[in-house]
Amino acid sequence: MSGFSPIAAGVVLLALIASATRTFGSVGTETSPASKKFEQAVERTENLHLPLNRAYLYRQAAGAVAQRDKSEALALLKRALSDIDAAEVAVRSEGAVDDALLRQLEMGRRATILQMLRIDSGETLRLLAAPQTADADMELQHQVFDRVGSENSGTKGADLVRDAAARKLEFGVTPAVVAGYDVLRRRDAGAAKLFGAAIVFRLKTIDPASDPLAVSSAFALLKLQKGDGGRRDSKVNLSSSALDADSLTTLYQFIGDAFLAAQDPAVLVLTEKPSGYMQAMQQYAPEKAEELALALAAASTAAALAAPSTAQTAIATEQPTAEEKAQLEAARAQVQARLAAQIRETSTHTRLLSQRVGQTTLSAEERDNAVFAAVEEANRSLSLGRALAKDLEPEAFSNGELEFYGFGQLTGVVDSVSSILQRYALDHPGVAEDAASRLDGPEVQTEVELQIAIREMNGREGFSDDRDGRRHRMQDDLARPTP
Known part of the structure; x- marks a missing residue:
């Protein structure tokens, strides 16, 4: 297996769509007006242009219904995952792959899977059974396997982890497989040793030059054998209790071939050194080892001979002058300062208006006016941001x-004005919804209307699971995927 092709991703997508497409029809089956508003707000989410915006709002909606109806949340x-x-x-x-966008998509996928894991670990495991991009995220997969093992004590937990990791291994050696091995060895050392041997045996069928994911997985597997030296120890301390000698021989042969094939740096993890x-x-x-030593000596000689031409190439490459860079940075700084x-x-104005909205001694008209004024204040910043969008850093x-x-x-x-409108909607839903419809941009209107619907549906307690709500913005789930 050489990474994940668009075709493989498409297969996963079709499976997701088949399972999720209109199983969502159960949302909003309650007859209350608040539930109907929630359903309508979720459906309007489909009109958003950015897939990560849609996924983000679907996660907020899922957090709102998770405690009441797990199937709706899933x-x-x-x-979200389909998008x-x-x-x-x-x-x-x-033609030209946008690596930055792919990283953003992976962060969105990670946040979604982790939220699903909190709701139903078994369903998450079933969802991840097929080959997919998430297999490259060892930390994420480790959390999934660990959760499944913890929720099923004793032999059953270890068996579930082993069986799921073994199904993954059928499609190739990936970080997901290594994550399963690591969780298994903490629960059943004997089963882990057998599974480790099976992973290494599979490496015999893989060409390191064509499968960088298997290469990174092999290094990850070997690093699990490290002793107390930790990250500061550059050498790997071997443990025969984790992998037998024959498996270690095969593993080191594969790693040697990986170094020999790594003429293209993308084939090998850049932090690795022979x-x-x-x-x-x-x-x-x-x-x-002898073959690799000869290759390294030859590569060192070739690098020394190529050094002058490399320097000349760098000089010939056109680069912005220091003055041009300074002018660009100054212009961006002005834009940032203005916004x-x-x-x-x-x-400042929103805080004052929020206080007025909360003063029940004021007349209904005065409080309504404060709500609409808060929307106008938000629009000033939003419209200016749109006008300066191309010069914002970060975007x-x-x-x-x-x-x-x-x-x-x-x-x-948006959070600030949404908070005001959510509170006001509990007693004055018509005014809050009218005010939300005047926000700058259909995507902002959709986001705030969904939050108002969630607040109305869940009452004065607010979100049913605030950890999945917008106020915390999924900060515990936003760590970048482990390579």
Whole structure:
């Protein structure tokens, strides 16, 4: 297996769509007006342009219904994953792949899967059974396997982890497989040793030059054998209790071939260096170690001869002058300062207006006016941000749509006005919804209308699971995937 092709991702997408497509029809089956508003707000989410915005709102909706109806929450999260997978297929089908966008999609996928894991670990495991991009995220897969093992004590938990990891191994050696091995060895050392041997045996059928994911997985597997030296220890301390000698021989032969094939740096994890592995390789795979040593010596000589031409190439490459860089940075700084000043002003006025909205001694008209004034204040910052979008650093808009998943200053503006409208909607739903419809941009209107519907549906307690709500913005789930 050589990574994940658009075709493979498409297969996963079709499976997700088949399972999620209109299982979501159960949402909103309650007859209350608040539930109907919630259903309508969720359906309007489909009109958003950015797939990560749609996924973000589906996660908020899922968090709102998770405690009441787990199946509804899972259906919403599957819709989010379908949108993310479809977007990834589209990105990979283009001539020049946007790596930054792929990383953003992976972060969105990770947040969605982790939220699903909290709701139903078994369903998450079934969803991840097929080959998919998430297999490359070892930390995520480790959390999934660990949760499944913990929720099923004793032999049953270890068996579930082993069986799920074994199904993954049928499609190739990936970080997901290694994650399963690591969780298994903490629960059943004997089963883990057998499974580790099966992983290494599968490496015999893989060409390192054509499967960088298997290469990174092999290094990850070997690093699990490290002793107390930890990250500061450049050498790998072997443990025969984890992998037998024959497996270690095969593993070091594969790693030696990986170093030999790594003429293209993309084939090998860039942080890896042969020197940290040579001593053990000489012990377990001496012929491969000798072959690698000769190749390294030849490469060192070639690099020394190529050094002058490399320097000349660097000089010949056109680069912006220091003055041009300074001018560009100064222009961006002015844009940022202008927007920051407007946001500070909006924040100050919004706090005062929020206080007026909460003063029940004021007349209904006065409080209504304060609500609409808060929307106008938010629009000042949002409209200025749209006008300056192309010069913002970091970017806050994509194709004219505010990126909610970016968690920047402008999303904070939306949070503030949304909080006011949510509270006001409990007693004055018509006014709050009218005010939300006047917000700058259909995506902002949709986001706030959904939050109002959630608040109305769940009553004065607010979100049913605030950890999945917008106020915390999924901060515990936003760590970048482990390579």
